[in-house]
Amino acid sequence: MGIVELQNVRKVYPLGKVQVEAVKGVSFCIEKGDFISIAGPSGSGKTTILNMVGLVDQPTEGEVFLDGKPTSGLKDAELTRLRHETLGFIFQSFNLIPVLNVWENIEFPLLLGKTRVGKDEKKEWIDHLIEEVGLSEWRKHKPNELSGGQRQRVAIARALVTRPQIVLADEPTANLDSATGEQILELMKKINRELETTFIFSTHDARIVDIADHIIRLRDGLVTENRRRDEPAAEACAAGAAGVGVRGARAGA
Amino acid sequence: MNTIANIALRNLSRQKKRTILLGSAIAFGVMIVTLINGFAGAFSANVAENFSDLMAGHIFISGTEKGPDDKDVSVIRDDRALTSAVAASGAPIRYVTRRSAFSGTLIFEGKKLRTNVDGADLEKETFLRDRLLLKAGSWDAMAEGNALILSEKIARKLNVDVGDNLLVQLQTATGQNNVGEFRLAGISFDTGIFGQMMSYANLAYVNELLGLAPGEYQTMGIMLDGLKHTESAAAGIYDKLSGSVQLFERGAKGSDGAETPFQALIRQQKKESWEGVRYRLFTINEVLSQIKQIVAALDTTAAVILVVLFVIIMVGIANTFSMVMFERIGEIGTMRALGVQRGGVRSMFLFEALFLALGGAVAGIALALVAMGVISLFDFGMDSPAFLIMRNGHLSFFLPPLRAVGNVAIIAVLTLIAVASPAGKAARLTPAEALRTQK
């Protein structure tokens, strides 16, 4: 059973009088601990899909399962709580909070929600993450004093601080030069192995998908390729949450 | 919650110019309103204190006797009962004055002028010498029995000089016409409207003119340690008096009653008849009940200015925060994605506005206090036409603390109302929308 499962997901945006069908019926299954790349050209629906997986947006049709549980029909407050508890986010333009320094930015998610972490435990964990992303010297600096690569490292640490099961990264390297982008991906991959956190990142750069265990290619809101590394096609999730038989996305087009 | 408040506070320092501009607008408004409040707060106390000085007391006891033809005669013949009641009351008394007064016509070389003349025991009322600054003549000349001190204005109108003799026409206490002669001993500086009307003579001579015996007088003035003791001391003295002498009912204390104390007195005197002297006790507050209305008007004006000023400032705040919402739309999306609830986003904006309002308001009050301090350093002199509203020639202020707190609260509430709509919009954004809209 996958940690993330999409069943026949459609997303239609009203755009004035016309309807834009950004995602046209997508199903796939993601295994826990995988490093997944969602690849596709601009406008293919990567952001739309990641938003729905990340519960910041809802499908027009179909169902998104997180850890086997359906997420449609949940109230905003419940979705927010789920995001906080199970998901981490890394953004293309870093999206750090400008008035908080490095340490505080990483700490921020821990100050939300109900669960309180012990002070020493928290400090130890944040310091560990800062070291992990190589920013020990920069903990008191504000985001605008950091380079793009450094900012994205802060964002990675922030995404991990709540020990989420899944980290979503929408084009995390798009605003970085290719060398820095590679380092960022390497870092994500390293954490993926160490913490067994599921990483889902999107990219429109066909060259950097090789690092992934599982590649989902999109074009015009449809899946064109869905395969695990060294396998011709990804198999379907074992069983749907509601006990319904689940189709895996078909490989190739 | 304090994470959100903390971020809100830091957000204020992001656009320093904008924050300072809005904060200054709030501070300026609060300063103006606080100054008016402070002025109004001191106004009634100053006027009352100054009148107390001019009238020589905070509490007054006058005597009334039924004369021939049932006419009221204002006289205190024997004040032993009064003196012991005043002493027994334990009121904090600075001094007691005994005065008789008449309103008569002064005549000098064909010029006539109607004025009040207060007869005071100048041997005992030494404070009057400090109070009344002489422009010409001397207090020593008051030793002469029929000496008179006129204000500058009256002396000029009559064209009299120190040493001149003036005739006076008046009615005695029982209503008989009488004539006397004064010798001008001194001319005093004008001190406001009321000061201009005050002329002083020796009590013994005024009594003689009024047809009263030596040792008698008309009004006892009781000067207390301060205005604030007035009502409690008056109640205490009235209580002690009520056992030993005949008393008129005290008029309604406040200014709210339809009937003024004087009207009440006249009504009672008309209807009733009695033997011997009947006493009436009244206070400076009753005499000056209209002052309270002026203060209320000032405070209302301040409130109106506060509201008008802040409606304008509110529009500015509402616009600014709408802008701020769009500037920070990406941040809102980020925070929502990371797990900040809708209420958190709303609170962040409300906190930011609240801190701005509180900072501005506190700065405004501080500025007003500094301004009050500086303004009250100016010496306008005792002869200023605005003398009555000042304290020893200085403008003074008293800011009731509750009013200051109230103003801050009003501003806080108005600001929160102004920001409610942009804060609500920010809270209702879906995270996907907010993240997509960011630059």
Ligand SMILES: Nc1ncnc2c1ncn2[C@@H]1O[C@H](COP(=O)(O)OP(=O)(O)OP(=O)(O)O)[C@@H](O)[C@H]1O
């Ligand atoms: N809120 C929206 N309203 C209308 N159309 C939208 C909205 N969001 C996305 N779209 C459209 O949906 C389609 C898919 O958009 P999406 O952002 O998911 O693509 P993407 O693969 O992330 O592209 P990029 O690589 O440029 O980020 C596009 O045609 C886009 O214009």
Ligand SMILES: [Mg+2]
């Ligand atoms: Mg995108």
